[in-house]
Structure formats: structure tokens, C-alpha cells
Amino acid sequence: MRYWLMKSEPECYGIDHLAKEPKKITPWDGVRNYQARNMMRDEMKKGDLAFFYHSNANPPGIAGVVEVVKQGYPDHTAFDPTDEHYDPKSDPDNPRWFMVDVKLKQKFKQEISLKELRDNPGLEAMQLLKKGNRLSVMPVEKQHWDVIMNILG
DNA sequence: GCCAACGTTGGC
DNA sequence: GCCAACGTTGGC
Numbered sequence: 001m002r003y004w005l006m007k008s009e010p011e012c013y014g015i016d017h018l019a020k021e022p023k024k025i026t027p028w029d030g031v032r033n034y035q036a037r038n039m040m041r042d043e044m045k046k047g048d049l050a051f052f053y054h055s056n057a058n059p060p061g062i063a064g065v066v067e068v069v070k071q072g073y074p075d076h077t078a079f080d081p082t083d084e085h086y087d088p089k090s091d092p093d094n095p096r097w098f099m100v101d102v103k104l105k106q107k108f109k110q111e112i113s114l115k116e117l118r119d120n121p122g123l124e125a126m127q128l129l130k131k132g133n134r135l136s137v138m139p140v141e142k143q144h145w146d147v148i149m150n151i152l153g
Numbered sequence: 154g155c156c157a158a159c160g161t162t163g164g165c
Numbered sequence: 166g167c168c169a170a171c172g173t174t175g176g177c
Contacts, residue, residue, distance in 0.1 A: 033160080034160090035160095131157085131158075132157070132158040132159065133158090133159095134158070134159055134160085
């Protein structure tokens with residue numbers, strides 16, 4: 001079982017959107033970055049947990065926890081010319097982009113802001129906190145996961 | 154709105 | 166394969 005962090009802009013799709021889905025499940029579509037794709041396609045497994053991170057938010061931070069309920073499969077929004085994430089180079093017979101389905105496990109009563117994460121001892125090595133980090137899907141080490149869950153008290 | 158840090162594209 | 170130009174991400 002592995003741990004992850006997935007970013008989304010709350011104005012686009014935040015944790016409250018997910019909470020309103022019929023089964024609290026959503027496909028994590030629209031990712032168009034190869035590193036992030038590789039992780040969703042090859043590494044994320046059913047039962048893995050991920051932080052739902054609000055990027056470009058005020059303030060940015062971790063809003064809750066989701067569980068991977070369906071492993072990597074082709075992102076069909078890449079095949080749809082009317083979709084904003086359409087990619088003509090993705091062939092349905094040889095898909096370029098992949099996604100997973102996630103289910104809301106827990107919405108934090110209070111978000112853990114990026115500043116709180118930075119101020120918290122023990123998280124200095126987290127990929128999220130490193131300079132220039134732009135990946136929208138990234139692994140989280142168990143020790144960091146545990147530290148963050150303990151912040152909730 | 155600014156800007157650093159990447160990632161992608163395309164000419165050569 | 167190199168690299169400049171350009172586009173995007175995302176914190177501030």
C-alpha cells in the first residue's frame with residue numbers, strides 16, 4: 001500500500017465537488033504530464049491512499065484523503081475534441097493519457113495549509129515542499145503521511 | 154500580476 | 166542531440 005498526493009484547483013474541482021458526486025467517486029482526468037501519467041498508469045494501486053491537495057487556492061493546502069478505487073485506465077477525455085483536455089495525439093488504440101478513479105475517504109474539518117506543512121518539523125524532505133515542485137501527482141512517504149495525519153490530532 | 158522553475162516544441 | 170523560445174504551474 002502506497003501513499004500519494006494529488007493536486008487540483010478548488011475553483012476547477014475541489015474536495016466539495018467530490019463530496020457531491022453520487023458515490024463520492026471521480027475519475028482523475030485531464031492530467032497531461034508524463035511523470036504524473038506514469039504514476040497513475042503504472043504505480044497507483046487499488047487501496048492506495050492520497051491527499052487531496054488544493055493548489056492555486058487561498059491558502060493552498062491539504063483538504064482531505066481519497067482512496068484509489070480503480071487502477072490506471074485510458075483517459076477518454078483526450079479523445080473528445082470538445083473537451084478542454086483534448087489531445088489529438090492520443091490514439092484510442094494506443095492511449096497516451098491515463099487516469100485512476102478516487103473515492104473520498106475523509107474531508108478534513110480544517111485544511112492543513114501549505115504554511116503549516118512548512119512549519120511542521122519532520123516534513124522538510126517532502127517532495128511537495130521542495131522548490132520548483134510542479135507535479136500534480138506525487139508519492140508521499142509513509143513517515144510523512146503519518147506526521148501529517150497526526151497534525152489533525 | 155509577478156516570477157521562478159519546469160516541461161514542451163521545433164529549427165538546426 | 167542541442168538549445169532558444171514559448172507555455173504552464175503555482176506560490177506569493
